[in-house]
Amino acid sequence: MTGTENPTPLDRADIRVRHDEGASGAIRAFWDRVRSGDLGALPVVVGLIVIWTVFTALNPVFLSSANLVNLLFDSSTVGVIALGVVLMLMVGEIDLSIGSVSGFSSALLGVLWVNQGWPVALAILAAIVVGGLIGLLYAQLYNRFGMPSFVATLAGLLAVLGLQLYLLGGTGSINLPYGSPLVNFGQLLTMPAWASYALAALPGLAMLITGYRTAARRRAAGLSAHSLTGVILRAAVVTIGLELAVAYLNQARGVPWMFGLFVVLVVGMNYALTRTQWGRSMTAVGGNREAARRAGINVKAIYTSAFVFCAMFASLGGILAASRLASASQQAGTGDVNLNAIAAAVIGGTSLFGGRGSAYSALLGVIVIQSIASGLTLLDLSSSLRYMITGGVLAIAVIVDSLARRSRASHGRA
Structure with a gap:
């Protein structure tokens, strides 16, 4: 092997294990996680869709x-x-x-x-x-x-x-x-438009930063990592969805400052639980x-x-x-x-x-x-x-x- 060649990541070296690649691989990996009981936020998102559909149909x-x-x-x-x-x-x-x-x-x-x-x-x-x-x-x-x-x-x-x-x-x-x-x-009190749009960008920005840092640490350890393009795409999808929701809310009074405080607390606590020693200890x-x-x-x-x-x-x-x-x-x-x-x-x-x-x-x-x-x-x-x-x-x-x-x-x- 020459010095210019990229070594195989350690977690991809065993050819007997299936390694998911690309969009189809991501979908297959997601389906495998769901089948194994790692549901994440899927049930509550489905529940919200059902609840909102029923109540909107009724009123x-x-x-x-x-x-x-x-x-x-x-x-x-x-x-x-x-x-x-x-x-x-x-x-x-x-x-x-x-x-x-x-x-x-x-x-x-x-x-x-x-x-x-x-x-x-x-x-x-x-x-x-x-x-x-x-x-x-x-x-x-x-x-x-x-x-x-x-x-x-x-x-x-x-x-x-x-x-x-x-x-x-x-x-x-x-x-x-x-x-x-x-x-x-x-x-x-509700936020001015610029503040509400900035708040909507916060979760996506947090996803982008943490995703990039995680990928960098994994590559430094010789492990495979998600591509930067995939990280940016996921953050962009979340950000666009939230920005559209904020634009809709701004047609009325806008996003309440009190809800903005709640979202900031959620994002901060999520970082503490997932990215700090204290959170891992919890x-x-x-x-x-x-x-x-x-x-x-x-x-x-x-x-x-x-x-x-x-x-x-x-x-x-x-x-x-x-x-x-x-x-x-x-x-x-x-x-x-x-x-x-x-x-x-x-x-x-x-x-x-x-x-x-x-x-x-x-x-x-x-x-x-x-x-x-x-x-x-x-x-x-x-x-x-x-x-x-x-x-x-x-x-x-x-x-x-x-x-x-x-x-x-x-x-x-x-």
Whole structure:
């Protein structure tokens, strides 16, 4: 072999193994992954298409740009909470107090900002920090005393709810200043066109950068890698699709700033989960705790980070919900907040068995949840149907996850 010849990549050297090349090879590899149970976001995307098709056939207003803008406003609050749930499910645990923590944080915001006269930014920061301390308490109960997360957070649900009621006192609610920047952020503010188009380009840009870096590292290690053309093509398809969606939304009020914040959090958390040592440790701990410990991962620290981040996201979601309603009340964080946040994470593709999930699960799942709620509202149907349909979709998502997990195990991909 001369020095000018390209050596065969190490993972392509065995001629007895099938190596997929080109567009047909990519399609065949995708089909093989689906057959082996590696479904990714496919079920939720198919579910969204079905849901949107049915509701649009029943009421064409559903897919109007004005209705979709309202849907994005409503998705942001629960979506931020669901992002924390994804982290807990990734390590195979659960937090049942997310609704109470979100309601307590909104009450704390109202007390500090409205009653005590704190600057709003400082009140928001204090509420999020207190939420993180609640998560830290759960982590200590779990790590030091072996208290199951189910029990620890169930106790926290009751205790934090009591704190919320105590803060609000006899009035039961605190009205936030209408017309304030925070309330406008939750109810009215949408992005200028240039900002919304820039936001739409963010996921594609992230795909391009991470894809290029991954390919470069694989080639440096003597392994095969996707061509740069393929990486650019995938990023371009995603970007064009999102840009067209933004152009459609801009026919009405445009993309809400609150949804933009949610998307930035999702993209940032996705990078942390897929491209950092912490994210790889999260996946390892959720997949097999003992194996992760023997590999040198600080398992207790990983659990602590999951509890703390989950509680902080719940606090931020409660603050966004308060800004949306311009009020902090005893009803905040109650009702179906827990159900919707956990359901969004699971429906979006995060496994209940731990070790598999994505930050984009929160985004996709909450859009499914809010699409059902919006569609039934437009049809003037009762809330009872929304609960039943959401429960049915959640059950289907768990069944699909269980069957996919069984298929992955049988194909050696678990």
